[in-house]
Amino acid sequence: MEELSRRQSTAGRDFIRQIIDRHREEGRYEEIVTRFPPEPNGYLHIGHAKSICLNFGLAREYGGRCHLRFDDTNPLTEDEEFTSAIQRDIRWLGFDWGPHLYFASDYFERMYQVAEDLIRAGKAYVDSSSEEEIREARGTVTEPGRPTPYRDRSVEENLDLFRRMRAGEFEDGAHVLRAKIDLASPNMIMRDPVFYRIRHAHHYRSGDDWCIYPLYDFAHCLEDAFEGISHSLCTLEFDNNREIYDWILDEAGFQEPRTHQYEFARLNLDYWVLSKRKLIRLVREGHVSGWDDPRLPTLAGLRRRGVPPAAIRLLCDMVGVAKANSTVDLGKLDYAIRETLNPTAPRTMGVLNPLRVVLTDWPRGRTEELEAPFLPDRPGSPTRNLTLAGEVWIEADDFTQDPPPGWKRLSPGGEVRLRHGYVIRCDEVITDPETGRVVELRCSHDRGTLGRNPEDRKIGGTLHWVSARDGVAAEFRLYDRLFRVADPDDVPEEGDFTDHLNPDSLVVTRGWVEPALVQGHPDAPGISGPEDAPWEARVQLERLGYFARDVDFTPEAPVFNRIVGLRDTWAKRVTPKAPEEKTDTSAPIVAVAPRVSDARSAVRDADPELATRFERYQAEMGLSELDADVLTGSRAVSDLFEGALAVHGDAKEVSAWVINEAARFVGEEGEAPAFDGAALGTLVDRVADGTVSRRVAKEVLGEMATSGDDPDAIIEARSLTQQADPEVLIPVVEAVLSEFAEKAAEFRAGNRNLFGLFMGQVMRRSGGKADPALVRELLTERLEGG
RNA sequence: UGGCCCGUCGUCUAAGGGCAAGACACCGGUCUUUGGAACCGGCGAUGGUGGUUCGAAUCCACCCGGGCCAACCA
Numbered sequence: 010m011e012e013l014s015r016r017q018s019t020a021g022r023d024f025i026r027q028i029i030d031r032h033r034e035e036g037r038y039e040e041i042v043t044r045f046p047p048e049p050n051g052y053l054h055i056g057h058a059k060s061i062c063l064n065f066g067l068a069r070e071y072g073g074r075c076h077l078r079f080d081d082t083n084p085l086t087e088d089e090e091f092t093s094a095i096q097r098d099i100r101w102l103g104f105d106w107g108p109h110l111y112f113a114s115d116y117f118e119r120m121y122q123v124a125e126d127l128i129r130a131g132k133a134y135v136d137s138s139s140e141e142e143i144r145e146a147r148g149t150v151t152e153p154g155r156p157t158p159y160r161d162r163s164v165e166e167n168l169d170l171f172r173r174m175r176a177g178e179f180e181d182g183a184h185v186l187r188a189k190i191d192l193a194s195p196n197m198i199m200r201d202p203v204f205y206r207i208r209h210a211h212h213y214r215s216g217d218d219w220c221i222y223p224l225y226d227f228a229h230c231l232e233d234a235f236e237g238i239s240h241s242l243c244t245l246e247f248d249n250n251r252e253i254y255d256w257i258l259d260e261a262g263f264q265e266p267r268t269h270q271y272e273f274a275r276l277n278l279d280y281w282v283l284s285k286r287k288l289i290r291l292v293r294e295g296h297v298s299g300w301d302d303p304r305l306p307t308l309a310g311l312r313r314r315g316v317p318p319a320a321i322r323l324l325c326d327m328v329g330v331a332k333a334n335s336t337v338d339l340g341k342l343d344y345a346i347r348e349t350l351n352p353t354a355p356r357t358m359g360v361l362n363p364l365r366v367v368l369t370d371w372p373r374g375r376t377e378e379l380e381a382p383f384l385p386d387r388p389g390s391p392t393r394n395l396t397l398a399g400e401v402w403i404e405a406d407d408f409t410q411d412p413p414p415g416w417k418r419l420s421p422g423g424e425v426r427l428r429h430g431y432v433i434r435c436d437e438v439i440t441d442p443e444t445g446r447v448v449e450l451r452c453s454h455d456r457g458t459l460g461r462n463p464e465d466r467k468i469g470g471t472l473h474w475v476s477a478r479d480g481v482a483a484e485f486r487l488y489d490r491l492f493r494v495a496d497p498d499d500v501p502e503e504g505d506f507t508d509h510l511n512p513d514s515l516v517v518t519r520g521w522v523e524p525a526l527v528q529g530h531p532d533a534p535g536i537s538g539p540e541d542a543p544w545e546a547r548v549q550l551e552r553l554g555y556f557a558r559d560v561d562f563t564p565e566a567p568v569f570n571r572i573v574g575l576r577d578t579w580a581k582r583v584t585p586k587a588p589e590e591k592t593d594t595s596a597p598i599v600a601v602a603p604r605v606s607d608a609r610s611a612v613r614d615a616d617p618e619l620a621t622r623f624e625r626y627q628a629e630m631g632l633s634e635l636d637a638d639v640l641t642g643s644r645a646v647s648d649l650f651e652g653a654l655a656v657h658g659d660a661k662e663v664s665a666w667v668i669n670e671a672a673r674f675v676g677e678e679g680e681a682p683a684f685d686g687a688a689l690g691t692l693v694d695r696v697a698d699g700t701v702s703r704r705v706a707k708e709v710l711g712e713m714a715t716s717g718d719d720p721d722a723i724i725e726a727r728s729l730t731q732q733a734d735p736e737v738l739i740p741v742v743e744a745v746l747s748e749f750a751e752k753a754a755e756f757r758a759g760n761r762n763l764f765g766l767f768m769g770q771v772m773r774r775s776g777g778k779a780d781p782a783l784v785r786e787l788l789t790e791r792l793e794g795g
Numbered sequence: 796u797g798g799c800c801c802g803u804c805g806u807c808u809a810a811g812g813g814c815a816a817g818a819c820a821c822c823g824g825u826c827u828u829u830g831g832a833a834c835c836g837g838c839g840a841u842g843g844u845g846g847u848u849c850g851a852a853u854c855c856a857c858c859c860g861g862g863c864c865a866a867c868c869a
Contacts, residue, residue, distance in 0.1 A: 195798040206867035338806045579830040769813030781849040
């Protein structure tokens with residue numbers, strides 16, 4: 010649909026779509042299958058919306074499917090109530106899972122079988138230590154963990170114990186099932202994670218069938234695998250969990266192509282909090298009226314406020330998907346709402362803070378019907394009649410006794426137009442003798458101005474109004490940001506995010522609306538009747554903003570929520586945004602001397618040969634300490650260097666090739682690449698003797714790393730010999746220059762950045778084979794010479 | 796502090812060796828019976844230092860900054 014069109018282009022696709030594109034080219038998966046896996050223990054909020062839009066959107070774009078799966082593995086916190094609320098919210102957002110509704114609890118038996126398999130394979134054990142003991146034995150980020158006394162129980166004993174755990178023979182906490190992996194892993198999650206715990210608790214779906222329940226790390230990857238998920242998307246904080254995800258799936262024997270996990274940044278919005286824990290506090294402590302309080306970022310709250318689901322989808326599309334933690338400007342949500350509502354919301358009138366206007370020259374008893382279109386910019390728009398009699402309400406803010414420069418609204422002696430009606434002039438101001446407050450305006454109207462402008466003068470402003478004769482009293486709930494500060498979590502010692510609550514986040518006023526907003530109107534979309542679902546009734550109150558009926562609305566006591574105000578360039582001019590004091594977070598600029606890496610230094614301490622080489626490279630070859638450091642950080646890298654050096658004797662040159670180009674092909678665990686040092690040395694030789702350009706040599710190296718072929722063979726097979734013949738290159742250079750004549754002119758006019766463009770074009774056309782120094786020379790001659 | 800992830804306009808996101816692009820925000824202007832909308836224009840960024848390269852936001856090294864992990868939560 011319209012929001013998707015931007016994504017159709019190849020450029021600018023997010024990293025997840027790029028990965029999926031690649032998988033599709035490889036034909037790796039039969040179908041793209043994603044999932045949205047909420048835990049039914051709370052309400053969905055706008056952060057979840059990003060994940061929903063991503064997962065369901067991907068399925069839609071790639072013609073795959075997206076599962077809705079309740080990740081209900083914790084009987085203590087989960088509840089039926091939430092499963093229906095979550096389904097309603099997703100549907101409201103505009104997505105559908107078809108028949109693919111699943112529950113993790115339905116997989117308990119299969120998961121249990123996997124756990125037994127793991128035990129039989131010696132990959133899991135029953136630990137009878139207490140929770141505290143396990144935590145204590147796990148070590149810290151800097152110290153390795155140590156085994157508990159139960160780690161080496163026999164398979165038989167483990168199996169027996171685990172079965173009795175299931176059978177309910179033990180109290181909560183008596184035993185747990187743990188993976189047997191590596192207690193010294195630098196990744197804390199891999200230090201024998203707990204897979205099952207005993208919980209004699211009633212589960213809202215599986216009842217009392219189970220008294221052991223799997224934990225997230227064990228359960229989630231299996232759920233994905235059971236369902237044939239192809240791309241399992243989660244937020245950044247699960248990054249560390251990917252290792253256990255893969256470990257379990259591999260140990261459980263799931264073959265490629267199987268599901269894999271990818272992490273993206275969760276959505277954050279300033280002036281809001283999005284953590285479940287904090288949302289619960291706001292509700293429980295009564296800072297808001299409930300989960301659907303319109304000030305909350307919950308989908309229920311946004312819906313009640315009147316935000317259209319399309320606006321939330323648009324926001325998610327604008328925000329994109331990436332791996333960098335970020336906080337989105339709340340103004341983007343406002344934009345998305347206005348953008349969505351502007352083309353469709355009927356224009357109507359209401360007055361928030363009324364001020365009485367009496368038309369002194371209006372004949373007593375006369376009424377006039379003024380025809381007003383609901384969508385004034387659209388030809389053929391449906392209309393309604395506004396009844397004008399001798400008195401109207403206008404907005405108190407639209408009048409001032411002493412107008413500032415640029416004021417276009419009413420002031421003593423000034424003229425304005427009543428929207429869809431006449432031009433009026435303020436003749437007299439009635440004030441309360443006690444308070445001095447303006448209570449009424451006496452005005453006269455110009456009969457010649459209905460539907461046309463006076464010729465002798467310009468009327469600057471137009472005011473919205475409601476007829477005092479037949480306006481309907483209404484309550485307005487005006488919402489503002491929930492917090493006063495952009496980052497409510499930024500609190501001083503012993504402070505709390507609730508300290509930053511905005512006391513003015515809800516302002517209630519009583520005013521008037523035109524009758525159509527309460528009675529309904531057959532031709533106006535969104536306000537067709539008093540019984541309409543509240544969030545279906547979204548209108549613009551002209552000059553004020555977009556409003557929706559609240560769930561509390563009744564025709565007898567109409568209540569409207571302000572969804573968002575209109576852009577207001579006047580307000581900005583009058584109250585310029587306070588320059589928010591920004592704490593300077595930029596790093597102080599200090600020149601730091603690069604150091605030898607601690608990690609590599611430790612490797613050398615453990616390997617005397619590397620330590621010797623480290624010294625030798627500096628002393629005998631004249632390499633810098635830093636280069637020598639990198640070259641001796643692992644056996645694989647150092648061997649590569651040694652091997653290459655045996656073929657090509659220039660230590661500096663070889664060292665640069667190893668460090669900058671070849672080292673990246675050494676595996677994470679120090680596995681040697683597909684080529685050896687000698688092959689690398691040969692390649693460096695070919696660069697030195699001018700056979701190939703450096704650029705081509707890098708390509709060759711890449712191929713060596715995948716195929717393991719000999720460099721000469723690759724050069725031969727793909728005829729990559731360097732092109733240094735001017736006779737050949739000149740026509741190419743001239744072709745580029747004439748094709749990009751405009752750019753060339755720009756270059757001559759001073760845009761030096763463009764040199765790379767020409768260079769790149771020539772290089773591309775030569776298949777990267779051209780001698781760059783020569784090309785540069787030829788180009789320079791032609792661009793600068795004549 | 797060990798490991799992992801991440802640093803591009805004020806904000807969000809592209810470009811992944813060759814013209815730093817778009818959106819929001821902001822600032823001007825045109826138009827206007829919404830100080831709205833629409834239209835036109837402008838401002839504005841590669842965390843730092845070295846290195847590799849004809850050419851670096853992109854590759855390498857170090858530094859700085861931010862985030863995540865030591866639940867029998869997810």
